[in-house]
Amino acid sequence: xxxxxxxxxxxxxxxxxxxxxxxxxxxxxxxxxxxxxxxxxxxxxxxxxxxxxxxxxxxxxxxxxxxxxxxxxxxxxxxxxxxxxxxxxxxxxxxxxxxxxxxxxxxxxxxxxxxxxxxxxxxxxxxxxxxxxxxxxxxxxxxxxxxxxxxxxxxxxxxxxxxxxxxxxxxxxxxxxxxxxxxxxxxxxxxxxxxxxxxxxxxxxxxxxxxxxxxxxxxxxxxxxxxxxxxxxxxxxxxxxxxxxxxxxxxxxxxxxxxxxxxxxxxxxxxxxxxxxxxxxxxxxxxxxxxxxxxxxxxxxxxxxxxxxxxxxxxxxxxxxxxxxxxxxxxxxxxx
Amino acid sequence: xxxxxxxxxxxxxxxxxxxxxxxxxxxxxxxxxxxxxxxxxxxxxxxxxxxxxxxxxxxxxxxxxxxxxxxxxxxxxxxxxxxxxxxxxxxxxxxxxxxxxxxxxxxxxxxxxxxxxxxxxxxxxxxxxxxxxxxxxxxxxxxxxxxxxxxxxxxxxxxxxxxxxxxxxxxxxxxxxxxxxxxxxxxxxxxxxxxxxxxxxxxxxxxxxxxxxxxxxxxxxxxxxxxxxxxxxxxxxxxxxxxxxxxxxxxxxxxxxxxxxxxxxxxxxxxxxxxxxxxxxxxxxxxxxxxxxxxxxxxxxxxxxxxxxxxxxxxxxxxxxxxxxxxxxxxxxxxxxxxxxxxxxxxxxxxxxxxxxxxxxxxxxxxxxxxxxxxxxxxxxxxxxxxxxxxxxxxxxxxxxxxxxxxxxxxxxxxxxxxxxxxxxxxxxxxxxxxxxxxxxxxxxxxxxxxxxxxxxxxxxxxxxxxxxxxxxxxxxxxxxxxxxxxxxxxxxxxxxxxxxxxxxxxxxxxxxxxxxxxx
Numbered sequence: 001x002x003x004x005x006x007x008x009x010x011x012x013x014x015x016x017x018x019x020x021x022x023x024x025x026x027x028x029x030x031x032x033x034x035x036x037x038x039x040x041x042x043x044x045x046x047x048x049x050x051x052x053x054x055x056x057x058x059x060x061x062x063x064x065x066x067x068x069x070x071x072x073x074x075x076x077x078x079x080x081x082x083x084x085x086x087x088x089x090x091x092x093x094x095x096x097x098x099x100x101x102x103x104x105x106x107x108x109x110x111x112x113x114x115x116x117x118x119x120x121x122x123x124x125x126x127x128x129x130x131x132x133x134x135x136x137x138x139x140x141x142x143x144x145x146x147x148x149x150x151x152x153x154x155x156x157x158x159x160x161x162x163x164x165x166x167x168x169x170x171x172x173x174x175x176x177x178x179x180x181x182x183x184x185x186x187x188x189x190x191x192x193x194x195x196x197x198x199x200x201x202x203x204x205x206x207x208x209x210x211x212x213x214x215x216x217x218x219x220x221x222x223x224x225x226x227x228x229x230x231x232x233x234x235x236x237x238x239x240x241x242x243x244x245x246x247x248x249x250x251x252x253x254x255x256x257x258x259x260x261x262x263x264x265x266x267x268x269x270x271x272x273x274x275x276x277x278x279x280x281x282x283x284x285x286x287x288x289x290x291x292x293x294x295x296x297x298x299x300x301x302x303x304x305x306x307x308x309x310x311x312x313x314x315x316x317x318x319x320x321x322x323x324x325x326x327x328x329x330x331x332x333x334x335x336x
Numbered sequence: 337x338x339x340x341x342x343x344x345x346x347x348x349x350x351x352x353x354x355x356x357x358x359x360x361x362x363x364x365x366x367x368x369x370x371x372x373x374x375x376x377x378x379x380x381x382x383x384x385x386x387x388x389x390x391x392x393x394x395x396x397x398x399x400x401x402x403x404x405x406x407x408x409x410x411x412x413x414x415x416x417x418x419x420x421x422x423x424x425x426x427x428x429x430x431x432x433x434x435x436x437x438x439x440x441x442x443x444x445x446x447x448x449x450x451x452x453x454x455x456x457x458x459x460x461x462x463x464x465x466x467x468x469x470x471x472x473x474x475x476x477x478x479x480x481x482x483x484x485x486x487x488x489x490x491x492x493x494x495x496x497x498x499x500x501x502x503x504x505x506x507x508x509x510x511x512x513x514x515x516x517x518x519x520x521x522x523x524x525x526x527x528x529x530x531x532x533x534x535x536x537x538x539x540x541x542x543x544x545x546x547x548x549x550x551x552x553x554x555x556x557x558x559x560x561x562x563x564x565x566x567x568x569x570x571x572x573x574x575x576x577x578x579x580x581x582x583x584x585x586x587x588x589x590x591x592x593x594x595x596x597x598x599x600x601x602x603x604x605x606x607x608x609x610x611x612x613x614x615x616x617x618x619x620x621x622x623x624x625x626x627x628x629x630x631x632x633x634x635x636x637x638x639x640x641x642x643x644x645x646x647x648x649x650x651x652x653x654x655x656x657x658x659x660x661x662x663x664x665x666x667x668x669x670x671x672x673x674x675x676x677x678x679x680x681x682x683x684x685x686x687x688x689x690x691x692x693x694x695x696x697x698x699x700x701x702x703x704x705x706x707x708x709x710x711x712x713x714x715x716x717x718x719x720x721x722x723x724x725x726x727x728x729x730x731x732x733x734x735x736x737x738x739x740x741x742x743x744x745x746x747x748x749x750x751x752x753x754x755x756x757x758x759x760x761x762x763x764x765x766x767x768x769x770x771x772x773x774x775x776x777x778x779x780x781x782x783x784x785x786x787x788x789x790x791x792x793x794x795x796x797x798x799x800x801x802x803x804x805x806x807x808x809x810x811x812x813x814x815x816x817x818x819x820x821x822x823x824x825x826x827x828x829x830x831x832x833x834x835x836x837x838x839x840x841x842x843x844x845x846x847x848x849x850x851x852x853x854x855x856x
Contacts (some may be wrong), residue, residue, distance in 0.1 A: 074712060074855045096720045107711040111640055116624050122718040123632040132628075149619045168715070 001264040003054050021062045021085035024049045025070055030079030031231075032065050036146040041231040042079065045223065047209060049084075052202050054222035055211040058331050061212040062231045064104065072102035081174060097125060100169030104211075107291050110154040114145060114164055117153060118171050125172035132171070133243040139167040143197060150275025159190030166197065168230070177201065177208045182235030183217060195221050215327040227330045234330040242326050249274055250318060252299070254288040254306065264288060271303045285314060344431055344439025352447060362454050368800055369394065376465055385467025393458055395476050396453065397612060397800060402484045404796045405448060406512055408789030410491025412731055413441040414555070414596070416788060418499060424605035434598040437492065437589070445488040453479060475564050475573040482581035487512065489588035494597070496592045501788045514557060519549035524753075528668060555580045558607070595690075633716075633726055639735025642682040651740035659687045659744055681751025688745035692738055695770065699734040700779040701791045708853065710825040717854040722773060723847045763783040763828040771836035774798065777842040784849045 025047040026050045032040040048051040057063050068074045069081055072092035081088045082194040083095050095330055108117055115136060143163045148156065153164060169177055181199075184193045198208055198221060210219050218223035218225065219239060226236040235242055256263070259314060267290060269278045275291040292302055352358045369761035376390035417423040417440065426436055456477065526545050528537040535542055553559045560577040563569065599605070614631045625644055629635040663683045666672055672679030706725075707713040709777060717723060749756040759765045775798055782797070783790035785807050817826035 055645075068855065071718065073718060083671060093720050094720060101710070101715070101718060103714055105711050107715050109636070109640060109712055110710055113622060116628070119624070119628045120632045120636055121715075123628040123630070123635075124716075124721075129627060148621075152621060154618045198769060218379070 011084075021082075022049060023082070024051075024084060024213060025087075025209065026071075026080075026082040027066070028080045029074070029084075030069065032062075032069065032074070032077050038231050039071075042232070043228065043233045045226045045233060045236040047207060049207050050202065050205050050293060052198060052208045052210060054215075054218035054225035055209055056215045056218060056225060056232075057211075057227065057228040058213055060230070061213075061228045061331070063213075064180055065230060066228070066229065067101065067180050067209065067211055070176075071091065071099050072096060073101065082280070083216050087197060097172060098174055099176045099178055099239060100172070101178045102165050102169045102180060102182060104184055106158070106165065108153045108164055108168070111152065113152055114140075114156075114167075115149050118167055118226070121168050122188050127172060128285055135171050135173065136167075139170055142170075142200065144193075145168055157190075159186050159193070162190070162194065166194075170201075175205075175207060177206055179208065181211055181213070183212065183233040183303045184275045187230075191217070194320065216324065227327070227332040248294055249291050250299070251289055251291045252302065253315070253317055253319045254290060254311075254313065255315040256286045256313045259284075260311045263309070263311055266309050270297075272291060272302070272303065289319065308329075309316035341435040343436050344426075345443055348443040348727060349440050357745055358447070362451060366454060366458065369455060373458065373461060376462070381671075387462035387465030388467035388472075390465055391462040391468050391473060391476070392440050392565060394455065394462075398455075398480050399483070399557060399561065400799055401796055402448070402480065402487050403512055403516075404792040405484075406487035406491045407505045407509040408792035409444060409448070410441065410488045411445060411494050411498075411508040412501040412788045413437075414493055414495040414550045415498060415501040415504045418605065419501065424603075427600050427605070433600055434593055437496075437593055437596060439700070441488065441492040441495070441589075441592075445484065448484055449481060449486070452481060460489070467731065469569075471573070472564050472569050475569070475571070475575075478573040478578055479560045479564065479575070481558055482578040482585075484582040485585035486588075488633055489585040489592065493592040493595070496596045497571070499541055505789070505792075516558065516779060519552050519556075523549050526670075530670065547715065567852045570699075576731065631732070633727050633729030634733040637703065637730045639731075639733075639738050641699065641706060642737030643732050648737055651737075652743075655688070655691060655740050655744055659684045662687045673825070674750065678752040678755060683748075685745055685748030685752065685756065688741045688748055690747065692741040695738060695741065696734070697732075697778055697779060697791055698854065700776040701783050703730055703734060703780055704781070705783040707789070713850065714854040714856075717850065723850055725841075727846065727850065763825045763832065767828040767831045767835070770832050770839070774839055774842070776834045777839050777846070781842050781846050781849065784846065784853060 025045075027045045029042045029044055029045060030040055031038070031042050043062070043066070053064050055066065056240060063075070069076060070083060070088065071087050072095050076089040080081050084099055086095060086098075088095050109120075111121065118136045118139065119132055122135060127135065136149075137146075140149055143165055143166065145160070145167070148160065151160075153161060156164065162185075163308075166179075166182070169179075182198075183194055186194065198210065203210060210218060210222065215225075215227070222239065224236070224238050225242060227234040227242070263286070264276050264278050267273055267288065272292050272295075274293050275289075279287045279288050279289050290302065299318075303313075306316070307313060345804055345808055355827040363534065367388070370529075372390055376386045376393075381387065403595065414423070415438070415489060417426065417436075423436070427433075429437070430706060456473075459473050460470065487508075488510050491504070493539055494504040494507040494511070495501075498507055522547060526535065526542055530539075530542060532539055545776070555577050555578060563571070565764070624640045643650075663672075666679075666683050703711070707716060717726060719726065775794055779791050782793050786793060812829055815828050818824070820826075
């Protein structure tokens with residue numbers, strides 16, 4: 001449907017630095033202050049090429065500052081940032097065509113039509129008329145906006161305007177998309193549709209950084225995630241790593257296919273079991289949550305013990321911490 | 337009840353008192369007065385009654401500033417709440433219409449009154465310079481305070497009535513022009529009627545209209561200030577002008593209160609949505625105006641700020657009508673002879689220049705302001721081109737739409753080549769051009785600082801600094817250069833050089849400010 005490769009101006013092939021870099025973004029020891037307020041405190045993280053990276057944190061954590069630094073909107077004060085191997089502070093103008101920044105607020109010339117708006121930014125980034133026509137046509141298809149090509153932006157819904165902003169970012173075919181809270185203010189359907197578009201863009205080879213203050217919003221979307229709080233990095237890596245903490249005892253969920261009285265008492269007496277509780281006691285099919293100490297027992301031993309007790313096991317699986325809980329554990333309360 | 341009503345007023349007064357900016361403005365004002373004082377001291381040997389001269393400048397400056405505040409500062413008191421869609425929230429918070437008016441308008445009046453009061457100790461120094469008495473100074477300040485009450489409440493009523501700050505400012509300007517210049521215009525029309533036989537000389541109607549106009553002129557602040565400067569002034573400070581202006585101001589306040597109460601009861605809080613152009617209908621879709629040009633910024637501002645081809649076409653139709661009307665009026669007023677083309681040419685040139693000035697001033701106030709309004713500055717500045725290239729591109733887009741006024745100016749020059757040639761090589765012409773370009777730059781810069789009223793503020797800044805700082809500082813070197821070279825150009829060249837330097841400085845600051853705003 002949408003072949004960005006056709007539209008590329010062979011930028012990557014022309015530039016050996018960009019082509020050879022495995023990382024879309026390499027953030028090293030970056031600090032930034034606004035007057036007396038420290039927005040970022042020596043943060044470091046990496047975003048591999050062609051992945052979706054979630055940048056999560058509460059309000060005032062420093063997410064927007066980090067994205068603006070990558071987009072060269074604000075000047076780097078301390079540390080280094082490389083975008084596809086190029087340093088942002090040395091040649092900002094060479095970074096700009098590689099990155100597409102979408103702010104957290106709607107920002108469109110309200111009196112323009114969708115086509116005029118995209119045509120304007122395409123020309124601004126040096127595309128000729130033919131390239132702009134092709135790009136706009138494909139983008140309208142990608143975002144399912146073909147029928148709205150000549151609509152005036154002022155009259156579009158918030159979700160539609162967000163799509164127009166996304167198209168504006170994509171019109172000059174950047175390799176890295178920086179989306180600052182793109183789902184803010186969208187209804188659930190528009191959010192789902194936006195996430196689908198982002199997945200499609202990843203499959204087309206784009207690297208994407210999405211910021212949000214809602215971790216669960218990004219859980220199904222992102223390959224990697226960075227949690228930032230008050231200018232500090234609290235976690236960076238894949239989502240599984242965020243949900244499973246090495247220093248914690250693993251917890252398992254056990255569900256039975258029929259009633260089995262006093263199973264919790266029996267499990268509690270098994271070696272290595274630290275904690276057991278029955279959850280959803282009113283349910284027809286009893287469920288238990290069991291925490292074990294891996295130094296004393298293993299997952300297989302626990303399951304075999306339970307089976308040997310004669311319990312009718314329907315499901316047995318590792319339970320991860322809830323994303324909300326992980327987020328709350330990592331970040332501090334209050335708005336900075 | 338009174339506590340609730342005064343809540344917003346006391347809050348805003350406290351907030352202002354805590355802001356360093358408030359005190360800084362007053363300090364700058366005092367420094368400006370010192371500038372005026374220095375000028376009066378330097379020229380005290382050249383002029384008689386330097387104290388009167390000095391205080392005259394201060395009074396005229398205050399009169400100008402109060403009038404400007406009327407069309408900007410006072411007329412946005414309620415419209416800014418409407419535009420931010422917060423007026424409804426204020427009423428929901430239990431603040432009654434009177435409380436809103438006191439909090440939003442009266443506090444502005446008090447702040448402005450404090451600016452008048454801070455001058456009094458320095459104004460009294462003019463007594464020491466000679467030529468003016470303490471009573472004259474006191475009377476002048478009372479007259480100005482009454483005028484401020486009137487102007488503030490004209491602005492307030494316009495602000496309650498109109499949906500947008502721009503329309504409230506326009507209404508206030510029209511009313512002020514009517515109040516200050518109306519009688520003179522009526523007398524002129526009557527005079528023309530008499531001259532061309534529409535009315536007999538000594539007709540009772542002519543006499544009564546002229547008498548009414550004279551009576552009314554006695555109530556205007558300009559007439560009153562003229563009276564105060566007269567030698568031997570001993571009238572009461574609380575004249576009819578003071579009483580009438582204060583009473584009318586109070587009546588306007590009550591009217592604004594009643595109107596706001598009615599609007600609140602009707603649930604009409606917010607500004608109506610505005611279309612981009614009066615010539616474009618509210619509609620959901622349309623065909624593109626044209627493909628984007630090689631420089632997209634030029635294209636964007638030509639079509640979406642200056643109105644594009646359709647606006648140029650409308651101006652090509654309207655401008656000849658305006659030029660023709662002014663020529664006819666000037667002909668009947670006896671300023672030009674029948675079939676003497678150069679006179680018509682000059683009228684067309686001057687009209688085209690005036691139209692060009694109005695257009696460019698409007699563009700200057702909107703060129704960056706609209707980018708801020710739609711939050712588009714950050715993404716536009718991310719384009720891979722320099723800030724100056726972006727800003728100049730936008731300016732060129734606006735200037736393209738000046739084609740109709742330039743065309744009529746050209747026609748005027750063809751009809752009056754000698755006059756055009758004469759003024760083209762006069763340094764005064766270029767001095768005026770430089771000062772006007774400086775004003776445009778100042779307006780554009782201030783539109784990045786204040787939400788509303790950049791243009792009146794630019795006029796005020798240039799007026800205050802021009803009359804009280806720059807002119808006093810430059811008058812001595814100008815006079816010296818004149819004496820040394822015996823050339824009249826010496827009087828104007830420093831203005832041209834200084835203007836050019838200031839324009840460059842403002843351009844630099846515009847770039848800095850644009851980058852700063854884009855980062856937010």
